[in-house]
Amino acid sequence: MSEALRIHLSARPLRSSIPGDFSRELSNTLTFSFRLPFSSVSSSLIYSHKFDAIGGKFSVLNALTQEGSLQELDDSPESIQLQPICSESHFDRVIAEAQQLEEAVIVVWMASWCRKCIYLKPKLEKLAAEYYPRLRFYCVDVNRVSHKLVARAGVTKMPIVQLWKDGKKQGEVIGGHKEYLVINEVREMIENE
Structure with a gap:
């Protein structure tokens, strides 16, 4: 009964x-x-x-608990959109600002035609919410910025997730395999910073 x-x-x-x-x-x-x-x-x-x-x-x-009362709600976001970087000067400003604040940033290099990039982006946005506000996540569409910037960052494959700190690239994860494996590697890279 x-x-x-x-x-x-x-x-x-x-x-x-x-x-x-x-x-x-x-x-x-x-x-x-x-x-x-x-x-x-x-x-x-x-x-x-x-x-x-x-x-x-x-x-x-x-x-909603079994007693039928509402507990305090968590207002933290479930996902945060990756902030786009549109030019080399914008990239330099982001890196310089992070260096001044002694923070690290995550930069995701992708392309609109890259299927793996499209599948990975929502997972990275959820990861960005986990590290909010301690860490900011940015994305760069390689087709919309100069080739000079792409070469300077050492981007040869896509998607690539890079950790930048102190004005230098500290680590990167190439996202050519399953999304959950890439997210785990990115999380590990962030924790080992």
Whole structure:
């Protein structure tokens, strides 16, 4: 006669109250209806939070405990977009700024036509969130910068993930194999910095 915890979710968009802007969604409300084991009483929790309809995270689901209360939510990002580097002078500024702050940066060299680069990028964005704000991640599209910069960085294959510190390349991982192996090697490179 064991009864499992049942959760009913419903989401409804809240619309803007600004005249002429009725289609703009400001936030969504999640309503949790649940029934605890061996209980005939049903309870509801309402959680209202602004989130992006496409990329929003529903960590509130993990915050629901068996007692039916909400724990404090973790607002750290799940992924962070790699910041693009567009030119040699931009690259020099990023490296100089990191050197001045005595920080390391990760630079991912990729191309828009490279399939392995495309598959690796979202995994690197999740890794960037793990190291946020201690470490910044950048990406360089080799087709959009000068060949001089690509040669200066020693990029011969793609994708390549490099760790730069003190104005110098300290390490690199060539991403020609499975994504999870590349991520593990990058994580190891960061930890051994």
